[in-house]
Amino acid sequence: MSSLYEEIQTPPASDIAVRRLTVNVNGEDRTANVEPRLLLVHLLRQAFKLTGTHSGCDTTNCGACTVLFDGRPIKSCTMLAVQADGHSVQTVEGLATASELHPIQEGFKQEHALQCGFCTPGMMMAAKALLEENLNPTEDEIRWALSGNLCRCTGYQNIVKAVLWAAEKMRAELN
Amino acid sequence: MYPSRFAYESPKTLKDAIGLLDAAGGDAKILAGGQSLVPMLKLRFAFPDQLVDINNIPDLDYITFDADGTLRIGALVRHEHLEKSAEIAKRQPTIAAAAPLVADPIVRTRGTFVGSVCHADPQGDWAATMIALGGYIVAQGPKGKRKIDMKDFVLGPYANALAFNEIAVEAVIPAPKGVARGGYLKLERRVGDFATASVAVALDMQGETVVGAGFALAGVGGKTIDANDAASALIGKKLTEETIAECAALVAAKAEPRTDHRGSSEYKRHIVATFVKRILTANSTQKAA
Numbered sequence: 001m002s003s004l005y006e007e008i009q010t011p012p013a014s015d016i017a018v019r020r021l022t023v024n025v026n027g028e029d030r031t032a033n034v035e036p037r038l039l040l041v042h043l044l045r046q047a048f049k050l051t052g053t054h055s056g057c058d059t060t061n062c063g064a065c066t067v068l069f070d071g072r073p074i075k076s077c078t079m080l081a082v083q084a085d086g087h088s089v090q091t092v093e094g095l096a097t098a099s100e101l102h103p104i105q106e107g108f109k110q111e112h113a114l115q116c117g118f119c120t121p122g123m124m125m126a127a128k129a130l131l132e133e134n135l136n137p138t139e140d141e142i143r144w145a146l147s148g149n150l151c152r153c154t155g156y157q158n159i160v161k162a163v164l165w166a167a168e169k170m171r172a173e174l175n
Numbered sequence: 176m177y178p179s180r181f182a183y184e185s186p187k188t189l190k191d192a193i194g195l196l197d198a199a200g201g202d203a204k205i206l207a208g209g210q211s212l213v214p215m216l217k218l219r220f221a222f223p224d225q226l227v228d229i230n231n232i233p234d235l236d237y238i239t240f241d242a243d244g245t246l247r248i249g250a251l252v253r254h255e256h257l258e259k260s261a262e263i264a265k266r267q268p269t270i271a272a273a274a275p276l277v278a279d280p281i282v283r284t285r286g287t288f289v290g291s292v293c294h295a296d297p298q299g300d301w302a303a304t305m306i307a308l309g310g311y312i313v314a315q316g317p318k319g320k321r322k323i324d325m326k327d328f329v330l331g332p333y334a335n336a337l338a339f340n341e342i343a344v345e346a347v348i349p350a351p352k353g354v355a356r357g358g359y360l361k362l363e364r365r366v367g368d369f370a371t372a373s374v375a376v377a378l379d380m381q382g383e384t385v386v387g388a389g390f391a392l393a394g395v396g397g398k399t400i401d402a403n404d405a406a407s408a409l410i411g412k413k414l415t416e417e418t419i420a421e422c423a424a425l426v427a428a429k430a431e432p433r434t435d436h437r438g439s440s441e442y443k444r445h446i447v448a449t450f451v452k453r454i455l456t457a458n459s460t461q462k463a464a
Contacts, residue, residue, distance in 0.1 A: 016182050036183030036226065037216070058176050060214050061367060063281055072255075072284040078213045079285070080206075082183050083228060126281060147366040148279030 021085035025050065026094030034081045041065045043081035044091060052092040052121050056150075063149030066122035067091050073129040075148075092121035095128070103169040104128055104162070113162035115153035122149050127163045135171050139164065178216035185228040189235075189315060193340060195227045197317050201339035203227050207250060210278065210286035211294045235344065240266060244350030250290070250343060254283035266355060267348065269308060269377045273300045273359035279367035289343050295329045295399065298369040302329050302399040304359060306391035307375035309403070310348040316341035331398050353381035358454035361393075362446050364437065370394035371437040374426070374450035378409075378458055385409040388422075390451065395443050396431035405429065405451075414459030423451040 056064030068090035095102035130145035186192040202224040215221040235251040258274035291301040361373040379387030388406035405425035432443035
């Protein structure tokens with residue numbers, strides 16, 4: 001993997017060490033050489049070409065860049081790539097298998113939970129974190145868990161329904 | 176947005192971290208949860224030469240109650256740990272009430288209590304909570320540890336009393352004489368927005384009598400506002416309509432709100448008084464433990 005200066009457009013300062021990091025992304029170890037100031041979202045999108053994670057507001061508000069970091073949801077625009085060294089990251093690309101959508105993705109499809117789709121990856125990762133803790137959430141709990149993710153299209157109704165749909169499917173799969 | 180360039184160190188011990196801060200001579204910043212620092216780096220409001228990431232230092236992630244009831248919160252306790260802690264829910268109602276109102280659920284998985292106190296944002300929830308609770312910060316530097324009382328800790332907006340080579344390793348909340356009661360209310364336009372007004376109330380009650388009380392405000396002044404003087408309206412008394420009204424007026428008088436897009440100065444002051452009344456009234460109807 002090439003280093004990322006081309007993304008930052010200027011050569012590295014000679015006195016700042018480039019760091020080699022290894023991150024487990026969706027179950028696979030990936031390595032890159034990065035400047036410490038590189039953000040995790042840019043590592044994922046530009047170094048690893050995983051463009052499912054969207055960079056939205058870039059100010060820690062919108063949640064479009066939400067990924068799971070060691071299983072917990074974080075905003076990847078607000079973490080340095082170097083901090084992920086030795087940790088695991090799950091992105092939206094890790095949800096589906098080759099042949100099958102994840103129940104959360106299926107729920108979003110069934111309930112028409114997206115219009116432009118920009119917030120969807122972050123919504124789904126936040127939903128995944130919720131359902132891993134609580135497979136039987138109330139509507140209120142879903143709204144609470146997704147309150148760090150903004151959607152400007154849907155009015156949220158169908159997103160909440162999609163998570164309820166996914167929860168039901170995942171409960172059924174357990175039985 | 177890209178931060179300006181910085182060197183990054185990720186020490187494994189507090190001693191090493193303090194050594195790095197000391198060697199940097201004031202040009203390094205401590206990175207804990209990063210939920211305030213990273214946005215500030217991206218906006219280039221902050222441009223340190225070096226970041227000292229303390230996330231890989233073990234034994235800083237603890238919430239403990241000493242035998243006497245003193246509460247200790249380690250430097251790497253995330254907001255969500257406080258939100259989910261059964262002990263906090265049972266024994267420290269001001270923190271329990273504030274935890275779910277900090278930022279949004281995703282920021283809460285990462286941001287830290289102690290980091291937020293150190294950040295000293297005038298709208299921050301935890302600095303206000305700590306002031307109301309009469310807590311102190313344990314700072315560790317090259318020469319060892321020292322206590323810094325919250326009343327001396329927040330110096331102004333985004334300014335705290337730590338020396339450049341000190342790390343806030345622990346926040347401590349003294350044990351109540353009786354039972355800890357209290358609450359936290361925040362008015363925000365939407366989840367994750369900065370507060371229009373926030374009120375932290377800490378009560379120490381023996382039966383129905385208030386033996387200690389603390390108040391602090393966020394979002395209604397140029398810095399976190401210490402309104403602990405208002406305790407005089409309650410100490411040694413019961414929570415009645417009269418004492419509550421007197422106390423609410425004293426706290427509201429301490430607010431220094433400015434008219435802006437979140438509301439007028441009069442409105443914000445009114446919110447402060449209303450929140451104080453609501454929290455105290457809710458506690459007055461609780462059965463004494």
